Amino acid sequence: MNQDLNKIKLTDRSQVVSNKKMTLLEKFYLPAIFKGLYVTFTHLFRKKTTIQFPEVKRPVSSIYRGMHVLKRDEEGRERCTACGLCALSCPAEAITMVAKERLESEKHLYREEKYAAVYEINMLRCIYCGDCETACPKEAIFLTDRFVPSEEARDNFIYGKDKLLEPIDARIDVSKRQTPEVLAFKKDKTQLHNK
Amino acid sequence: MDVIILFKTALIIVILLLSLVIAMYATLVERKIAGFFQDRLGPNRAGIFGILQPVADGVKLFFKEEFMPATADKFLYVLGPSLTMLIALLGSAVIPWGNTLVIGNNVFPLQVADVNIGILYVFAVTSIGVYGIMIGGWSSNNKYALMGAVRSASQMISYELAMGMSIIAIVMMSGTLSLKDIVAQQHGLHWNVWYQPIGFFVFVISAFAECNRTPFDLPECDSELIGGYHTEYSSMKLGFYLFSEYINMFISSAIISSLYFGGYNFPFMHELGLSHNWLTIAGTIAFFIKISFFIFLFMWVRWTLPRFRYDQLMRFGWKVLLPWAIINIVATGIIELVKH
Numbered sequence: 349m350n351q352d353l354n355k356i357k358l359t360d361r362s363q364v365v366s367n368k369k370m371t372l373l374e375k376f377y378l379p380a381i382f383k384g385l386y387v388t389f390t391h392l393f394r395k396k397t398t399i400q401f402p403e404v405k406r407p408v409s410s411i412y413r414g415m416h417v418l419k420r421d422e423e424g425r426e427r428c429t430a431c432g433l434c435a436l437s438c439p440a441e442a443i444t445m446v447a448k449e450r451l452e453s454e455k456h457l458y459r460e461e462k463y464a465a466v467y468e469i470n471m472l473r474c475i476y477c478g479d480c481e482t483a484c485p486k487e488a489i490f491l492t493d494r495f496v497p498s499e500e501a502r503d504n505f506i507y508g509k510d511k512l513l514e515p516i517d518a519r520i521d522v523s524k525r526q527t528p529e530v531l532a533f534k535k536d537k538t539q540l541h542n543k
Numbered sequence: 544m545d546v547i548i549l550f551k552t553a554l555i556i557v558i559l560l561l562s563l564v565i566a567m568y569a570t571l572v573e574r575k576i577a578g579f580f581q582d583r584l585g586p587n588r589a590g591i592f593g594i595l596q597p598v599a600d601g602v603k604l605f606f607k608e609e610f611m612p613a614t615a616d617k618f619l620y621v622l623g624p625s626l627t628m629l630i631a632l633l634g635s636a637v638i639p640w641g642n643t644l645v646i647g648n649n650v651f652p653l654q655v656a657d658v659n660i661g662i663l664y665v666f667a668v669t670s671i672g673v674y675g676i677m678i679g680g681w682s683s684n685n686k687y688a689l690m691g692a693v694r695s696a697s698q699m700i701s702y703e704l705a706m707g708m709s710i711i712a713i714v715m716m717s718g719t720l721s722l723k724d725i726v727a728q729q730h731g732l733h734w735n736v737w738y739q740p741i742g743f744f745v746f747v748i749s750a751f752a753e754c755n756r757t758p759f760d761l762p763e764c765d766s767e768l769i770g771g772y773h774t775e776y777s778s779m780k781l782g783f784y785l786f787s788e789y790i791n792m793f794i795s796s797a798i799i800s801s802l803y804f805g806g807y808n809f810p811f812m813h814e815l816g817l818s819h820n821w822l823t824i825a826g827t828i829a830f831f832i833k834i835s836f837f838i839f840l841f842m843w844v845r846w847t848l849p850r851f852r853y854d855q856l857m858r859f860g861w862k863v864l865l866p867w868a869i870i871n872i873v874a875t876g877i878i879e880l881v882k883h
Contacts, residue, residue, distance in 0.1 A: 378744075381844075381847075381848065384847045384848065385843060385844070385847050387847075388580045388843065388846060388847040389843070391579065391580050391581070391582060392576075392579045392580065394582050395582070396578075396579075396582050396583060396584050397582050397583070398578075398583050398584040400584070400587075
């Protein structure tokens with residue numbers, strides 16, 4: 349077994365090191381230098397790996413977990429009922445919320461009788477695991493493929509409802525991450541949150 | 544004769560500006576080529592294809608904090624980079640940039656000074672380059688800078704020797720020290736590189752070491768001596784040290800082309816049927832193409848070969864290059880004796 353392990357190579361480019369005497373031609377180094385120059389010269393015409401960032405964005409995986417969004421329903425009402433399951437499931441304890449009871453006049457704003465008056469995620473604490481999304485019984489919070497922009501002050505990374513809630517006229521598409529596997533997982537009744 | 548003086552003054556100004564502009568854009572080309580060699584694109588944001596990048600770099604260097612160590616010798620501290628820059632520019636005076644232009648009855652040679660000791664002048668000037676480095680390292684009043692300067696100085700002196708030896712063979716062949724005559728003798732395709740291949744290799748390698756280019760860029764020893772002789776320099780004074788490297792590279796390329804690759808001569812130049820003036824202009828263009836190739840070679844080697852260790856560098860200079868240069872001299876001497 350141990351002998352087999354020694355034969356394993358990470359790449360097929362490894363070479364056996366030897367201290368053999370160099371021949372006269374090798375001692376001149378020039379053939380080796382010209383070979384090296386040839387190698388670098390071929391790189392002049394290779395395809396470049398640079399991605400010119402602001403114009404070209406690097407493609408992210410279809411299940412990439414980026415900045416969160418608080419969804420609204422079809423009528424534009426906030427889906428979140430401030431149950432606190434997301435905050436409870438958050439391993440980094442990044443989510444805080446303050447619940448409030450809905451007034452009669454606010455029925456067009458919030459879907460349930462209770463809503464989150466304050467909903468904050470600390471983007472520096474968040475580990476983007478997606479547990480909040482899995483825990484949410486109201487399909488209210490999702491992770492999207494958007495990036496959290498860089499900031500200079502730490503306070504700016506605490507995202508309130510002003511940044512998390514999706515605008516009514518510019519809905520955020522979260523269907524991309526809802527692959528069959530993710531949907532199957534959410535329907536799995538053996539999981540605590542789905543009972 | 545006033546016309547000649549006017550012409551020479553104009554030529555001096557043109558050559559100075561040309562060296563500065565070429566060195567300026569060599570910095571951009573270097574970064575671009577480094578990128579290409581590493582499968583990157585290199586700087587391309589400032590202006591179209593990044594052509595404003597050298598300007599941006601210059602502006603940045605001017606606006607950086609200018610720091611002078613309290614214990615430094617103020618006069619020498621400023622003199623160091625100035626001297627390096629001045630010496631780098633001086634070398635261009637004896638290089639024949641082209642043949643002669645005939646306008647009316649006046650003959651204008653495209654060379655600032657046709658001194659009959661051209662090569663010696665070049666060597667004299669390049670060897671003063673050591674002072675720029677040495678003064679910079681010494682006046683900083685810092686152990687690291689001083690040690691870096693001593694290292695650089697000993698490197699430059701060691702390689703200067705092999706360089707001078709490799710030139711002696713050329714002088715023996717051509718029988719003149721004037722660069723103009725040496726270039727004229729290489730008419731057509733009688734380039735010295737065919738007759739002096741060993742001398743050519745020794746000269747080019749020494750030129751790399753003289754310009755402090757990789758694999759001989761020991762003066763820039765970031766890890767061992769936190770930067771070498773220019774440790775204490777900042778802003779444009781450091782810029783002068785780094786920029787003079789590019790001017791040196793341009794002048795070295797010009798000297799290599801004129802000593803070994805026929806300068807402004809190019810093959811079949813008289814079969815083209817051009818008039819004298821047009822031929823001169825075509826020759827100058829050919830000369831600049833050769834220079835560009837050698838500047839590219841400098842960069843090509845830099846991004847291919849790793850740096851020498853200091854003892855390897857010294858051993859290579861004294862035990863390999865110098866003996867080969869001497870062998871070359873002896874061989875040339877024997878061949879010249881047999882020929883005559």
